[in-house]
Amino acid sequence: MAYTHDHSSQGHDRSHGAGHVHGSTDKKRVLIAACLTAGFMVVEALGGLLTGSLALLADAGHMLADCIALGLAWYAFHLAGRPATVRLTYGFGRVKTLVAYTNGIAIFAIALWIIYEASERLLTPAPVLGGPMLVVAIAGLLVNIGCFFVLHGGDRDSLNMRGAILHVFGDLLGSAAAIIAALIILATGWTPIDPILSVLVSLLILSTAWSLMREAAHVLLEGVPASLDRDLIARDIEGTVKGVREVHHMHVWSLDGSSNMATLHACLNDGVDAHKAVSAIKKRLAAHGIAHATVEPEFGHCADSHDGHDGEHDDAHDAAPHHRHHH
Numbered sequence: 001m002a003y004t005h006d007h008s009s010q011g012h013d014r015s016h017g018a019g020h021v022h023g024s025t026d027k028k029r030v031l032i033a034a035c036l037t038a039g040f041m042v043v044e045a046l047g048g049l050l051t052g053s054l055a056l057l058a059d060a061g062h063m064l065a066d067c068i069a070l071g072l073a074w075y076a077f078h079l080a081g082r083p084a085t086v087r088l089t090y091g092f093g094r095v096k097t098l099v100a101y102t103n104g105i106a107i108f109a110i111a112l113w114i115i116y117e118a119s120e121r122l123l124t125p126a127p128v129l130g131g132p133m134l135v136v137a138i139a140g141l142l143v144n145i146g147c148f149f150v151l152h153g154g155d156r157d158s159l160n161m162r163g164a165i166l167h168v169f170g171d172l173l174g175s176a177a178a179i180i181a182a183l184i185i186l187a188t189g190w191t192p193i194d195p196i197l198s199v200l201v202s203l204l205i206l207s208t209a210w211s212l213m214r215e216a217a218h219v220l221l222e223g224v225p226a227s228l229d230r231d232l233i234a235r236d237i238e239g240t241v242k243g244v245r246e247v248h249h250m251h252v253w254s255l256d257g258s259s260n261m262a263t264l265h266a267c268l269n270d271g272v273d274a275h276k277a278v279s280a281i282k283k284r285l286a287a288h289g290i291a292h293a294t295v296e297p298e299f300g301h302c303a304d305s306h307d308g309h310d311g312e313h314d315d316a317h318d319a320a321p322h323h324r325h326h327h
Contacts, residue, residue: 026161
């Protein structure tokens, strides 16, 4: 049987063009945010040491991780623009997802460190200079707000961009917590509020980091995108494309969280023009948001079956649970 592999023309072109534009602007946004974060990180770290504020040091720790994370995010966008190679036939697009997953792990590590330091600070309270702490915290909040809006205008469907935004959002919350802690310390002199708010911010960030890691891991494991239903798409093709008797061995995944892809076998009725059927199938897939597809047309028995009969397959994704293979 012929094995057909090509791009679903217009859909792929539009997706590729939009992705290129987003990637270019996102790359600049991440670089601007990285420079702003790196510049103020030094100021906040010195402020935390001079004032004795764990909240400021925690936020500086977030910013240190953000400098690294934003740098990685920028480099991931840089790599994604490179063409595919003989060894990396899909190019470097998935590096962005890998960086997003790594960013999630980094956020977890920093948050756990802050929680540990906060517990130590609660057991052995230390003096905190509320006035200088407030000044540094307000300046940090303004910088973080600027970074957040720079990144927020980017492509929020990109896991890499969302990872970068998450880091800056954590810094923003940390600065806000430091301001609140400084005000309470100035008003009441109660220094335990400093580590307590640091822990609360860390817990909030942990839940968001877990969501980012879970989505990135799903992409890396080539799971079906949440916006798509593989079985529903298979039934749609069988019901709408003339001459298609059955769809099986169907896999749907995303390369980077935004570019959806699929492979499938299409069992055709005798006498059907395979090229026309494949073209029609690709149009249906494009309508579902799948811009790149590989379709294998079949007549009679499946090429992967043994002795003309489909046996049990080890791969649970080879066919939908409700599909039977009639060849």
